[in-house]
Amino acid sequence: MNLSPNFTLSEMTKSEAALRHGIDNTPNEEQVQALMALAQNVLQPVRDHFKKGVKCNSGFRAPEVNQKVGGSPTSDHCKGQAADIEIPGVSNYELAKWIADNLKFTQVILEFYTQGVPDSGWVHVSYDPSKLKNEALTAVKKDGRTVYLTGLQR
Numbered sequence: 001m002n003l004s005p006n007f008t009l010s011e012m013t014k015s016e017a018a019l020r021h022g023i024d025n026t027p028n029e030e031q032v033q034a035l036m037a038l039a040q041n042v043l044q045p046v047r048d049h050f051k052k053g054v055k056c057n058s059g060f061r062a063p064e065v066n067q068k069v070g071g072s073p074t075s076d077h078c079k080g081q082a083a084d085i086e087i088p089g090v091s092n093y094e095l096a097k098w099i100a101d102n103l104k105f106t107q108v109i110l111e112f113y114t115q116g117v118p119d120s121g122w123v124h125v126s127y128d129p130s131k132l133k134n135e136a137l138t139a140v141k142k143d144g145r146t147v148y149l150t151g152l153q154r
Contacts, residue, residue, distance in 0.1 A: 003040070018065045024062065034128075038127040043056075049098065050095075059082075059084075091118035092123050093154055096152050106133060106135065108124070111124055113138070
């Protein structure tokens, strides 16, 4: 099933953790609709702008899958509203900045990026049409804990 011209339901639900642990990672209809909104309003515009394939490292996560990967119990991934993405050959900082400057979204997080290492970390982006707050954050490790800084930090 296509969610947008360049994104399919299967790529947005693929999960190594689900396969490894034998967990069903099939979204319900409401979650499929949320994935479609994410693909059409964020992922497809990213693909159209950069004219390169967008790699989805993690899209929808069933709650049990989310728990196995250490995700927050309230993660937007469980609602079908979030994806962790990268574009080979594009700095994750540049990707996050373009999203922040050009799209409507709920949250974009530049996660664990190291300046000077363009493909370090990844970009988490979420889309909930009822909460388009355009919140931009940077996630870093500090003393073994994840800390979220306001704005996109290099």
